[in-house]
Structure formats: C-alpha cells, structure tokens
Amino acid sequence: MIKIENYINGQLVSPLSENYLDNYNPSTGKIYGQIPNSDENDVEKAYQAAENAFPLWSKSSTEYRSKILQRIADLIFENLEEFALAESKDNGKPLSLATAVDIPRASSNFSFFAKAITQFSSESHENSAINTINFTLRQPLGVVGCISPWNLPLYLFTWKIAPALASGNCVVAKPSEVTPYTAYLLSKICIEAGLPKGVLNIVHGLGASCGNAIVSHPNIKAISFTGGTKTGQHIARTAAPMFKKLSLELGGKNPNIIFSDCNYDKMLQVSLKSSFANQGQICLCGSRIFVEASIYDKFKADFVEKVSGMKVGNPLEKNTDLGALVSKEHLEKVDEYVQKAIQEGGQLLYGGKPVQVNDFEEGYYYQPTIIEVDSNQCTLNQEEVFGPVVSLMKFSSEEEVIALANDTKYGLSASVWTSNIDRSMRMSQQLKTGIVWVNTWLNRDLRTPFGGTKSSGVGREGGLEALRFFTEPKNVCIQYSIE
Numbered sequence: 001m002i003k004i005e006n007y008i009n010g011q012l013v014s015p016l017s018e019n020y021l022d023n024y025n026p027s028t029g030k031i032y033g034q035i036p037n038s039d040e041n042d043v044e045k046a047y048q049a050a051e052n053a054f055p056l057w058s059k060s061s062t063e064y065r066s067k068i069l070q071r072i073a074d075l076i077f078e079n080l081e082e083f084a085l086a087e088s089k090d091n092g093k094p095l096s097l098a099t100a101v102d103i104p105r106a107s108s109n110f111s112f113f114a115k116a117i118t119q120f121s122s123e124s125h126e127n128s129a130i131n132t133i134n135f136t137l138r139q140p141l142g143v144v145g146c147i148s149p150w151n152l153p154l155y156l157f158t159w160k161i162a163p164a165l166a167s168g169n170c171v172v173a174k175p176s177e178v179t180p181y182t183a184y185l186l187s188k189i190c191i192e193a194g195l196p197k198g199v200l201n202i203v204h205g206l207g208a209s210c211g212n213a214i215v216s217h218p219n220i221k222a223i224s225f226t227g228g229t230k231t232g233q234h235i236a237r238t239a240a241p242m243f244k245k246l247s248l249e250l251g252g253k254n255p256n257i258i259f260s261d262c263n264y265d266k267m268l269q270v271s272l273k274s275s276f277a278n279q280g281q282i283c284l285c286g287s288r289i290f291v292e293a294s295i296y297d298k299f300k301a302d303f304v305e306k307v308s309g310m311k312v313g314n315p316l317e318k319n320t321d322l323g324a325l326v327s328k329e330h331l332e333k334v335d336e337y338v339q340k341a342i343q344e345g346g347q348l349l350y351g352g353k354p355v356q357v358n359d360f361e362e363g364y365y366y367q368p369t370i371i372e373v374d375s376n377q378c379t380l381n382q383e384e385v386f387g388p389v390v391s392l393m394k395f396s397s398e399e400e401v402i403a404l405a406n407d408t409k410y411g412l413s414a415s416v417w418t419s420n421i422d423r424s425m426r427m428s429q430q431l432k433t434g435i436v437w438v439n440t441w442l443n444r445d446l447r448t449p450f451g452g453t454k455s456s457g458v459g460r461e462g463g464l465e466a467l468r469f470f471t472e473p474k475n476v477c478i479q480y481s482i483e
C-alpha cells in the first residue's frame, strides 16, 4: 500500500485528523494506496506556511527562482519512468502516453516558466509634453490557490504551479483526489531541488472539503482552477464576493470539422487521436465530428474500420491504444450517456459497451464508441461526456457547420480540416472558441494563450497570460522637472 502525505512547510506530513481515503488503480479496480482526507485545518496550516515563506520568496531574484524551477524540471525528467508508471497506475492511461506526453510536459511546464520569468517585462508610457512617465510594476499577489483535475494529473497541476512560483507567489495546491500520486512524487522532488520551505504546499483531499477550504480562504488572493463547469460555477460564486482573481479552465464539447478538400489521410489519423486519446478524457477532444456531405459515407466507413482496430487493454502494454477510464462512477456515467444517445435516436456505429480485459476483469474499460446523430440538439452533442464517445453528423455548407459548431454552451476549442486557406481564416474568425486548430489538433506552443469562452471558462493560461494572471499590475506615475 502506498501512503501519500501532504507537503506542508517543506515536509511530508499526515493530515491533522489522521483520516485517509482509499486510492484505486482503475486498470485493476483494486485499492492500492491511501491519501490524506485533509480539511480546512490542513489548508490553514498550508496557508500559514505559504504566508511565512512569501516575504523571502517574493523578494528573491528572478535568476534564483528560475534556477530552482529548472532544477525541479530536470529532476522530473530524470525520474520520468517512475513518474510515468505512477501516472498510468493512478489514472488508467496507457503508460506510453504518460511517458511520451504527460510527464515530459510536466517537466517542460517548469522549464518553460523558469525561462519565461527571466524575459518578463512591463510597460512604460512617457508623455514628455508634461514631463511625466508612467510605468507598471508587476508584483506577485501573495498566497495563491491551484486546483487541478484527474485527466492530465501532473501535466495540469504543474501548468498552474510553475507560473505562480516563477512570478514570486507562494502556493497552496490541491491535485484531484482521484489521481494524487504524481503530485506526491512532485513534493519529494521539490524537497530534493531545495525549494525553500512553505513556498509550495500540496494538500490532498476531497473537493467539497479541502478544495472548498482553499477557495473560501479569506487571504488566498487568487484561484487557478481546471475542472468541470459545475465546479467552476461553484468556485466563482464562492470567490467572487471576496474579489479574488480567478482563472477557470472548464469543460468542452469541441467540434472537429472536416471539409472534403482536406488532406484526408492526415485528417483520419489525427481524428482518431482527437476522438480517443486518453480514453477521450481530454477537455480538448473533438467529440462532435461534422463531416461535409460529399465525403460523409467514405469517412464513416474508414473511421469505423480504423476505430475497430484500436486496442483497449492493460495500460502497461506497449500496443494498448485505450487504457482504463478513471473510475467506476465515470465508466457508469459514460455508459449512461451512450444509452441515452441511442434512446434519443442516435445510431450506434461502433462500441457502446464496457470491455472485459483478461486478468483485469475488475478494471474500468470501455470501447471507443461512435454514434451517428442527425440533430445537434441531442444530449450527446450538448453535454460533455468526457469519455471515448464521439458523434458523427453531416453538413452541407460552411454557414451551416459554423452555426452547428457554435450551437453549444461550451467554447473551448475547434479543429478545422481544409486546404482552403481563405476558408480556414473565415472559420477561425467565426468559431466561438478560445482555440482553433487548422489541419492539426492538440498542437501546443506554451507561449500561446490557452483557455475557453462561454461555459468553457474565464481567463487564459500559458506564456505571458499566466505571468500576468499571477501578478498585480501597479501603475506608478512620476512627474519630473527638467531644469
């Protein structure tokens, strides 16, 4: 049994209540560890440690902070195998995915912000007619809260923590209670890297108790949250009256729009990934596939054939395409959405059932599932399933597909497949999403603004946007005399 501990004031400690929660391995359905069931008392202890660390950390040089963050990045990379195995065990994702994507990206998050902070600058505005100069100070906020979900555990956790620390804040952070393991390994790495005590505090526990205590803490100045839209609404309601800064990265129902003039082979290959990578549990997955009528039947046949060749199985095996879903509850929720889609008239083209994997009979496996629909108003096209389920629908014109794509409460990302550059520009301008990918998907440059519109969130992360979020701009106006 692995026993995970909180990381508070530079030390690994038990929750004050001594209460622990069970942690499941989704690939076997068995309990393999315990995590602290922390409450507001643990959060208060973490806050105090962060508050005490803030004066020194916030005044330290950017070079010093940069060096420590780079050391953390290097240590994550040096321990890639251990981290990837832990991520796969905790989340159910293929080990190959954790090794190629999740953990390298977690390391890159630290090295990116280690470098970015050394290039961060602010503005000045001179008006020589009245001998005045304004300049903007960018000061750290103080103690900030970072809360992350289970789908890309270390990847998203570090995406928040790294810019917060780089810009001189101290942090109280909570990973998802469903996937706490790599955040625990990160605690150990931070100790090894010599991160001063209290600068980062990681508290494990449930959202309603531990997470809520972070959000409602009167002196935690900002909340960077990634997770479900409902949770985001609750956080906004709690934090807004306290005038906390908020960055909310929420759910998606992203369109994958395929025109007949696209590079067909590339589109087909990437559409498999944008539909089913990480068992479809990526907020950016293209779960609504819209295909131009002239190639609809061909795409449908080819896509079903390719998907039927995908292997669902033990996440540790090299040729596994889809591992386990993250929990039993989530598997049941995904299956309910599939059954509802069929009841509403959707045509099941492939999948639609849990999978029994030999020697892993208790694991939470589900077939990659394709459902043909004829209305964008069906539940499947309006609600986020967050699993290996996509819908197929045909369209006849650019105007029609723009209207369909925008006809959802979400607005995170969209993919467009076309070789017509004018069309790609028209589509990019009219799609109501925070991100548009043309002839690609999940192609991430960490310098770019990342986030959603409508119910997909508020604010942007990434590059300078993140450093701006974690700093308070203060304008200083000096009038000078030239004698």
Ligand code: NAD
Binding pocket: 147, 148, 149, 150, 151, 152, 156, 174, 175, 176, 177, 205, 206, 207, 208, 210, 211, 212, 213, 215, 226, 227, 228, 229, 231, 232, 234, 235, 249, 250, 251, 252, 282, 283, 384, 386, 412, 452, 456, 457
């Ligand atoms: P979730 O909202 O249930 O939980 C996310 C985190 O919030 C967890 O750490 C949880 O413990 C915590 N939490 C829950 N209730 C809380 C409360 N009342 N106060 C404070 N914290 C609370 O989401 P999830 O199921 O872990 O993740 C899946 C969701 O995340 C999906 O909707 C997905 O689209 C979204 N997501 C969005 C992005 C993005 O960048 N937009 C990225 C990944 C995942």
